[in-house]
Amino acid sequence: MFNLKSKVFAGLAALVCATAALAQDSGPLIDLLVKKGIINDQEGEDLRAELAKDFATAPAGKLNLSTPMTELKISGDVRIRYEGRSGEVAGDELSRDRMRYRLRAGLAGKMAHNWNWGIRLETSSGSRSSNVTMGDDAAGPFAKNSDTLYVGQVFAQFTPTPEWTFTAGRMANPLVTNAMVWDGDINPEGLVEQFKRRAGKAEFGVTFAQFLYNAANTQNLIGVVNNVEDLGLFAYQGSFKYFTAEGTANFFQIAPVFYQYVNESGMANPVPFRGNFSPTNGFGINNLFVLDVPFEYNWLIGGVPARAYGSFAINFDADARARKFGRPDLSDEDKAWLVGFQYGKASNKGEWDARIAYQSVGAFALDANLVDSDVFDSRVNMEGFVVGANYALGAATQLSLTYAAGDRVEDSIVASGAGDIGNNNRLDNYQMLQLDLNVKF
Numbered sequence: 001m002f003n004l005k006s007k008v009f010a011g012l013a014a015l016v017c018a019t020a021a022l023a024q025d026s027g028p029l030i031d032l033l034v035k036k037g038i039i040n041d042q043e044g045e046d047l048r049a050e051l052a053k054d055f056a057t058a059p060a061g062k063l064n065l066s067t068p069m070t071e072l073k074i075s076g077d078v079r080i081r082y083e084g085r086s087g088e089v090a091g092d093e094l095s096r097d098r099m100r101y102r103l104r105a106g107l108a109g110k111m112a113h114n115w116n117w118g119i120r121l122e123t124s125s126g127s128r129s130s131n132v133t134m135g136d137d138a139a140g141p142f143a144k145n146s147d148t149l150y151v152g153q154v155f156a157q158f159t160p161t162p163e164w165t166f167t168a169g170r171m172a173n174p175l176v177t178n179a180m181v182w183d184g185d186i187n188p189e190g191l192v193e194q195f196k197r198r199a200g201k202a203e204f205g206v207t208f209a210q211f212l213y214n215a216a217n218t219q220n221l222i223g224v225v226n227n228v229e230d231l232g233l234f235a236y237q238g239s240f241k242y243f244t245a246e247g248t249a250n251f252f253q254i255a256p257v258f259y260q261y262v263n264e265s266g267m268a269n270p271v272p273f274r275g276n277f278s279p280t281n282g283f284g285i286n287n288l289f290v291l292d293v294p295f296e297y298n299w300l301i302g303g304v305p306a307r308a309y310g311s312f313a314i315n316f317d318a319d320a321r322a323r324k325f326g327r328p329d330l331s332d333e334d335k336a337w338l339v340g341f342q343y344g345k346a347s348n349k350g351e352w353d354a355r356i357a358y359q360s361v362g363a364f365a366l367d368a369n370l371v372d373s374d375v376f377d378s379r380v381n382m383e384g385f386v387v388g389a390n391y392a393l394g395a396a397t398q399l400s401l402t403y404a405a406g407d408r409v410e411d412s413i414v415a416s417g418a419g420d421i422g423n424n425n426r427l428d429n430y431q432m433l434q435l436d437l438n439v440k441f
Contacts, residue, residue: 089422232262333362379417
């Protein structure tokens with residue numbers, strides 16, 4: 001009797017999906033049938049594949065999908081930005097004003113038997129920025145030297161069960177994190193294993209990441225000459241989310257994560273990460289064993305979304321990092337913290353949001369190669385505040401304004417990092433203003 005019922009409902013689902021919504025995503029309906037036990041997982045996957053095949057071969061179809069593919073999604077964004085930065089460096093006042101643009105365009109596909117894939121092309125070759133500065137082309141006015149597309153993401157993903165996800169390649173950051181620790185433009189490369197399960201109002205998750213930080217160009221496996229090793233960054237994160245009300249808008253989340261650097265101490269490691277972190281080498285990744293604890297609380301204030309968030313990080317090997325920097329007396333500069341608040345959410349036309357945050361990053365607390373490139377100019381040993389606001393011109397178009405101001409935490413040493421305002425110098429009175437027009441597709 002159950003088999004007959006299953007066939008009847010599966011037939012109805014196929015009829016509805018195939019005749020009334022061929023061009024639409026039939027995935028939610030199939031997921032519902034699986035959840036209710038009307039069809040099993042394998043029958044659901046077979047139904048997806050059959051519907052995709054029917055759509056691809058239908059006369060009205062505009063796109064010919066391969067038989068194993070059940071969904072293809074095109075998405076991306078375009079951003080036009082004005083940016084101004086200024087600061088005092090070694091007694092001089094420096095400033096930089098730029099008009100910039102960014103393009104990110106991606107394809108993502110769902111396949112039969114729980115496989116997914118994705119690629120994204122984006123402007124600029126930098127790891128922490130997809131921006132192109134207008135007018136900076138070496139070949140003359142309106143040339144296209146810097147207007148080049150790069151592969152920003154390329155990954156394969158396997159989800160054998162609703163709880164487990166395995167990803168390999170260059171991917172969006174899979175960790176729960178923030179701009180204090182990771183620039184949002186970084187797409188790490190490597191392997192990731194994730195588990196997530198919800199029980200009532202509680203959701204538990206773990207993420208294990210093995211990122212390839214930098215590959216050695218010359219390797220000798222028997223270790224006789226030029227013995228260099230690839231650099232790795234491993235992350236181990238646990239997360240706990242508790243929904244305080246019905247729906248998903250009200251919740252508290254905390255997600256502690258450990259970062260472990262692999263082969264970071266070898267003197268034969270790849271440039272530019274070779275050698276110890278010092279006033280003249282802001283790229284060294286020696287003696288970093290970091291615990292970061294990001295947290296947030298989301299709720300409604302009179303029906304308006306609100307979010308309080310923050311993070312606390314400590315480097316447990318900061319004493320050795322400070323000693324190799326030449327300042328063992330500053331081993332207490334091992335901590336970084338962030339607190340912030342956002343009111344509103346600019347999703348639909350006419351909606352707006354505003355945010356304010358304050359952060360302080362000790363000189364030996366975090367990896368200077370990963371921190372946000374905008375708010376404090378890609379540097380550690382900086383503290384200050386950032387304010388911002390978004391206004392939705394439409395469901396996919398926003399105007400954004402961001403202002404930041406900061407100074408060094410410890411005045412006796414430099415603010416290390418690959419900044420745009422004086423590299424590895426004594427930056428003071430740093431200010432940044434960004435005005436963005438964002439269009440998503």
